[in-house]
Amino acid sequence: MSKGVTPQSKDYAKWYTDVVQKAELADYSPVKGCMVIRPYGYALWENIKSELDRMFKDTGHVNAYFPMLIPESFLKKEADHVEGFAPELAVVTHGGGKKLDEPLVIRPTSETIIWSMYKKWINSYRDLPLLINQWANVVRWEMRTRLFLRTTEFLWQEGHTAHATADEAFEEAYRMIGLYRDFAEHYMAMPVLVGKKTENEKFAGAVETYTIEAMMGDKRALQSGTSHYLGQNFAKAFDVTFQNENNEQEYVYASSWGVSTRLVGALIMTHGDDKGLILPPKIAPYQVVIVPIYRDEESKSEVMRYIEPIKKQLGDSGVRCHVDMRETLSPGFKFNDWEMKGVPLRLEIGPRDVKNEKLVVFRRDRGEKETVSRDAFTASVTAQLDTIQNDMLKARKAFREHNTEDISSYEALKARVDAGGFARAYWDGSSEDEKAIQEACKATIRCIPFEQPGTEGVCFYTGRKTKQQVILAKAY
C-alpha cells in the first residue's frame, strides 16, 4: 500500500476517493453505486446526526418512521414529482415468491407515503402544525455515483411539515434552511451561501426550493442541504384538507427539508489537504489522540502512568480522547495515520515529557507542533478546540471570498468558471438562457442569495436592468 494520498493538485477526484478509503470512512459494496460506511465514517455521520436531531427537537419537531416500500401509484399522484423521480426509481415486483399485483417502489423520498398518512391524521386546524422528521435511508438509481456525494442508497433526514397557512409553511421552509446554515457554519466549520433555487434547479413538486451552497476545495459548488415550500401540491395530490376556524375545508400547506450523508463528503472536501482529512473539533470522532512514545517496558509504564491522569482530565472536560496503544506501529506511523484521519489535536508523550511535565501538541489544521507544559495544556484544551473550530471556519470563508468574483460579462463568467470558483452576477435571464449557459460552460445558477445588494445593475447575459444577483458555478 502506498503511503499517502494522491495530491489534490494532481487529481482532485482521486484525492477524494483516496482519502475516503485510506481514512477508512467508506468502502465500495458488491453492488454498483452502493457503499459501506465504515465505523470511522459512520461516527462522523452520527455526530452530524445527533446535533441536528437536537436542533430539530429544540425547534418543536418530533421523529417518526415511515416505511421504505411505497405503492407505485402513490408516486404518480403528483405530476411534477413523478416526472422528477421516474427515471431513478428502484421497483420491487416480486414478494414471497409471487409477482405483486401492484409494484412497490423503494422510497426515493417520502412525501407521498407521508402525505397519504397525513390525510388520515389531519382533520382540523387544531391538528396543525404537524412537524415530523424522520431519519431514514432512501434509494435513487443514479447513473453516476461517488462515495458519499451521490450513492444509490444514502442516509438522510427528511422533515415533512403541514400547516394551516401558506405563510406558516413558507416560514418553516425558511427557518429550516437557516437552521442548516447555522449547523454547517458552527459545527462543520463550512461557510455556506443561503438562497433560492431557480425553476430549473428546484425540487420536483416544490413551489420554491431553498439551498445552502458550499465551496469545495477544488472551488466547485456543493448543494449541502435543501428545504422546500411545497404549497398545496401534495395536499391536493393526496386530498389532505382541514377545517379552518371559519368552518371551511381548506387544503393543507406543506414544507419538506433534508440533509444527507453527502454532508460527510462536504466535510472531506471543505477542509481536507494532501495529508488527508482535517476535521472540525465539534464533528471529529476523536478530538484529541495521544501517541505514547517509549523504548522498553520500563519507560512504557512510566509514560502510561503519566498519560492516565491526562486522559482522565480530558474526559472530565468533555473532550473525546483516544490513546493509541497499537503495539506494532512506530510513533512516526501513528502520526501520519492520525493526520490522515483528521484528528484536530495530537499529543506526543514520551520519557522526555514525563521528566519535564510537558507534552508535545500537534495542531492538524495548521500543521504546527509545539512543546507545552502539561498543566497549561489540560487547562486550555477546550479553548484550543474552540479556536481550531473558529479558525477553520474563518479559513474557509477567506478561501471562498478569494475565489468569488463579481462578473458583468459572459466572457468574464466563462473565465471565472474555467478558473474555478463562484461568479456573482446580476441576472434577468430565462430558464432557457440558464440552460444555454449550462450547455456552453457547464456552470449553473447555484442560488439566488437571500442577501442581495438592493442596488440595480445590468444582467450580464441579457443586458436588461435588474436588482437580482445570482451565484454561478460548476457544481457536483
Next chain:
RNA sequence: CGGGGCGUGGCGCAGCCCGGUUAGCGCGCCUGCUUUGGGAGCAGGAAGUCGGAAGUUCAAAUCUUCUCGCCCCGACCA
C-alpha cells in the same frame, strides 16, 4: 447509454504483444530477535484453480469468441 481504463495471494502491480516446466515483485499478514521523539531493521514463514465460460493448441495468465463485474470521464440528481 456513449468514451476510457482495469480484473493475477488481503491490497497495489509486473508478466500477456512474441504461448513452454516450480507465476514473480512491493506493501500488508504470521513467528522470532533488535527497535520505537515523523511512515523501523534483519531472518524465517503462510497465502494465488491468473474474474467466468467456451474454443484453438502437445501445451493458455498469455491467442480467439462470448460473458460478468468494477473504477474513471460525459448526459440526470442531494
